[in-house]
Amino acid sequence: MIRFTQVSVVHGDGDGADPVLGPVDLTVPEGELCLVVGPSGAGKSTLLGTVSGLVPHFTGGTLRGRVTVAGRDTRHSRPRDLADVVGTVGQDPLAHFVTDTVEDELAYGMESLGLPQDTMRRRVEETLDLLGLADLRDRPIATLSGGQQQRVAIGSVLTTHPRVLVLDEPTSALDPAAAEEVLAVLQRLVHDLGTTVLMAEHRLERVVHHADRILLLPAPGAAPVLGEPAAVMARSPVHPPVVALGRLAGWDPLPLSVRDARRRAAGLREELTAHTPPPAPAPTRQAPLLTVRRLAVRRGRAEVLRGVDLSVRPGETVALMGRNGAGKSTLLRTLVGMHPPAAGSVELAGADGGAAPVVPHRTAPGRLLRHAGLVPQDPRDLLFAETVAAECAAADDDAGAAPGTCRALVTRLLPEVRDAVHPRDLSEGQRLVLALAVVLAAAPPVLLLDEPTRGLDYAAKARLVDVLRALAGRGHCVVLATHDVELAAELAHRTVVLADGEVVADGPTAEVVVASPAFAPQVAKVLAPQPWLTVPQVRAALNGRGGTA
Amino acid sequence: MPAPGPLARLAAPQATRSNALHAGAWWLWALGLAAAASRTTNPLLLALLVTVAGYVVAARRTDAPWAHAFRFFLLLGAFVVVLRVLFAVLLGSPIGGTRLLFTLPEMPLPGWLESVRLGGRVTGEAVMFAACDGLRLATLLICLGAANALANPARLLKSLPGALYEAGVAVVVAMTFAPQLVADLLRLRDARRLRGRRDRGVRALLGVARPVLEGALERSVALAAAMDARGYGRTAEVPRAVRRTTTALTLGGLLGVCAGSYGLLAAEGAGLGLPLLAAGLLAALGGLLLGGRRSARSRYRPDRFGARAWLVAGAGAAVAVLVGLASAADPLALNPPAVPLTAPAFPPGAAAAVLLGLLPAVVAPRPAARPAAPAAKEAPA
Structure with a gap:
């Protein structure tokens, strides 16, 4: 269905530059769900672009070799002329819509192709x-x-009944339930209609067990690998926790779903009965940095939060979970004074614990900065300058910190980023860490992050975990709103679940997360009823055999 | 429940996508009312026209955002009347009159501003004349506001001829972009607060302008790529002769329109002006229709101009024609003289004609019930 013949893509006119992609030489057969995996910057989006014709017709660059889709050469056909064989969907659906209502949107592509009215009517239904x-x-x-x-x-x-569907990270921006909705639809297309689906995705734990075949791009310009999912996952640098567990236990073939893994995990569970996971560190006796009492927040007439109690002590990391619209972001925004409480109170500890407590919505932004900092959902919102250096200088200025404070932070967190780069040209992970450094320039003891792992690959996520752990170790308290159960399992000491604006669970992560299947990480599901949450925990237990009996 | 009689079968159905009234019909109706308003300064008739337009809007508007803009047009109308009266009071009025209301201190102006007066006598006649004149303009605006509230702008653009289709898409895209831009602006202003900067004032707004525009630019590039991949701009092969004819007709038509309008407005050559203008318009229209052949697009569920649409448009046209006839037959009643000051008479014939404008409130399909309504219906009675 899709055939790549000696394909490589180079930015610019291609003299001497390193290829962004390739050489790729392979065939994706008809009616398969082919998953494209690889670290950030390995050329996944570029590969998808060559199939829809957007590379090179829309993005520029030089395409060598040949890509044919259903027998048509994408070099000679513009994207609009391929519209009847290839359907393309990107990560942000809002950037995709041309009309304003659902029905018109479904018809738009057919109108462009000039299909007759009765055909359009039938297909829309x-x-x-x-x-x-x-x-x-x-x-x-x-x-x-x-x-x-x-x-x-x-x-x-x-x-338009395309033979090939190209999807670039269709579930990255969605919560787990919405992602399931979308994946169920894709599954149905492949099984019922025989559509060939080519999909790139970072959140492998969601998709890997749906794939018929995996195309691995290990690094920029490295030779791609196409094969059976289990075989490719065995050597892939990016993989979901269930695969990591399988590799650790030496299972062959590797399990890709929780169900497969549970079937083979009996032995491992037996082996682990002799161990217990390290207990969560006892909460410190220090005064809390952040205290929320009976908080209610209204937006218009809707009560977004009701009777919320929360206190966070130095060194503690708290994960806020719950479905979209449960009030996670509103709670974080209230903590930095963007919404005044309708009832109840929010207090941040004063400087050095001695001074009077700080009430966020009554504090000037310039002062509040030194008590609490929030990294918003899209870190780009926080970045105003045109270079990393200018951004850092501005951050020092805003925070009243010594010049060079922010730049030193960036150097420590992101050694490879140069001064002259535009913040929008950084990768998602780098941009997040830059925004974090900007917030940290004022050294706020309370650090808040909204949905920090959106669009991050496993490497960027691991680095974020390291950075946040180090900060908590130095006495900051961290509150993160997230859908990412694996992140919460790895990082959070405590998990708070919000539903409809109320706290429905608040306790040590291990207890909260294991009690609910929706919030349980893959390792916990595989090893239940034992309370293991992450692969590193299991690895530590197996390595120190006989340690804690 | 009795079987529906013949009258019930004629009653307006609930609006769905298939029977929705053609957006053009609403505009024709509103333009008819506006034309009628332009023929009279009788405040009673103008008030009746505003009432008719307002009633139809109240009866047939949907819950869409543009439908809520009618209130804005009412406020705009009130503002126009107040402004017109204020100018008449401050700057004086050519209408003389004998009923002195009060006298403002007159400001002496230099000789070269002889024709302008500031302050001075304010008479009842002058204020009345200004108020009626302002009310006429306000009524025109409110009629346009009614069309705006009743007709779906996106559907109106979809009814354009094929050659203008892409311009229509650009407008629809712009309409969805504008609210996104406002949302971006608010979000980034919040983010300024997170950086410890002030989130109010002109500097804050300027500070976020560049990132907002950068974001908008990124989004438009992404949208352009998505539209291209979905077949936007596919063209059909058109014979060379047709292409050339299209260009010739369009260019020639536009030239004709220019020359014709010049002839109409200039002192001499008025006889040549009208035919030139007509020929130019025809040629341009032909060019547009031929140009549509280059686009291979088809249309999904286009709005039909059905019997109800004809009735709505016809009601507007009837109001315009009948009020026009009435103003010719009885100019004193429809345009009461400003001097002497009298209470305006009520012209029954013209008023009956204006009431014809209520027809759409009966014949146009009823908008679908608001989301809350079905729940109320299910509640035990």
């Missing part, structure tokens, strides 16, 4: 049913949830 969108047909797209929007985006390219 079929697609509405296939994707479960029939109830939403007249709704304005802007009012839909993230998962619904992503389904509309997929539907809008399906109506």
